[in-house]
Amino acid sequence: MELLREKIADSIRGVVEKMGYIVNPLLLKIKGENSQLLVFYFHALYESPAHKMMEHIDPQKNMTVQQFDDFVDYFLSHGYSFIKPTDLLTGLPSDKRYVIVTFDDGYFNNMLALQVLEKYKVPASFFITGNNIRDNKSFWWDVIYKYRTSEGVSKIVIRNEQENTKHFKYDYINSYIEKTFGKDAFKPWSDIDRPMTEEEVKILAKSPYALIGNHTLNHAILPNYSGDEIRKEFAGANEYLKKLTGMEPNVVAFPNGDYNESALEVAEELGFRVAFNATASVNRLPSGSEKLILLNRFMSNDNNIRYYGSFYRLGYTPGTLRSSLKSKFT
Incomplete structure (x- = not known):
């Protein structure tokens, strides 16, 4: 059953990507973009x-x-x-x-x-x-990400920890970060993560x-x-x-x-x-x-802009459209 769901999801993904090239330009001509x-x-x-x-x-x-x-x-x-x-x-x-x-x-x-x-x-x-x-x-979500990644923690577990942390005020977050990763946890590692x-x-x-x-x-x-x-x-x-x-x-x-x-x-x-x-x-x-x-x-999206740009010009993202189609067909 799970394999079938994945196949359906892959099919939907393919349809959505093709829409970005074929259907969206036609819809944009009808809809218009001014204002x-x-x-x-x-x-x-x-x-x-x-x-x-x-x-x-x-x-x-x-x-x-x-x-x-x-x-x-x-x-x-x-x-x-x-x-x-x-x-x-x-x-x-x-x-x-x-x-x-x-x-x-x-x-x-x-x-x-x-x-x-x-x-x-x-x-x-x-x-x-x-x-x-x-x-x-460094920003606290990056501290969690880089330390947990270096520990081999999965991306899903890291994301859950970040989302849970968002429910607290900054003083608690700062304390949590330092207790979990050490007093120097907020020290930037490079020009990539520093403010x-x-x-x-x-x-x-x-x-x-x-x-x-x-x-x-x-x-x-x-x-x-x-x-x-x-x-x-x-x-x-x-x-x-x-x-x-x-x-x-x-x-x-x-x-x-x-x-x-x-x-x-x-x-x-x-x-x-x-x-x-x-x-x-x-x-x-x-x-x-x-x-x-x-x-x-x-x-912002790190995919090819010529793929996803037409989605945004129509007012939605490939991800939201894909999720909507997936919920209807899975």
Whole structure:
């Protein structure tokens, strides 16, 4: 029975992949793409495939620099304009199509994106986790991943441990990491897993193609926190980033994409104008008059952009479509 299920799953996978080449272009002609806004979030960038094989960070479908170059080139070739979130505040023409690129967390390797942004003259937003920068600490999910991988633990078990850890506040997480892996567990292993330095954040902020945004002080997964705690996370990160860059962010990306009413209320209260979740869906163009614009984001994909790009332009991912078909036929 299990073998049959796998065969069906493989068949569905093949159908979905063929749709990416054959059916999707036809659907796009019927649907049209003007007035839609696609937002993508990235985490790390690899200088080369060899760096990915080192497994110093949780893969999270991270791209190489060349794949990111291909990503930008793909959307430009399909008539998309790359914009900053703040461009939405004045309203944009509805007869065009738009992409926003965001990088979460503040990995040093995000600096590699600049060469692509400068090449194509397109912007991206970088959401910085304050205390990881200040303390030069690896991100906790990467600590779990790299230590457990080095111990030979399976990827499924590692993922379960990471997911379970997300339900706690940062002080518990920090304690858990140090008790489990040692006092030096947060020390980066290489340039691959380290955050930016304060000087690198300053350099990034000076680029005309980079916008610095708030990602809380401690990568706080907001539903775990009270309203007052959320306020401290947002306000503390903004104060820190203003000290570094001279500019106070008015855009925020919710860590892990998770938020609640308290998070929205505090974000609006503190003057944020654009907020990002991690709901995989297309956005319609906001008017710009909203007090707080909340935008959906697709997670970047390390497969060939010419395969999966048409799925996102239609408003779904290959994975969600595959899961939907699988549930109906298995």
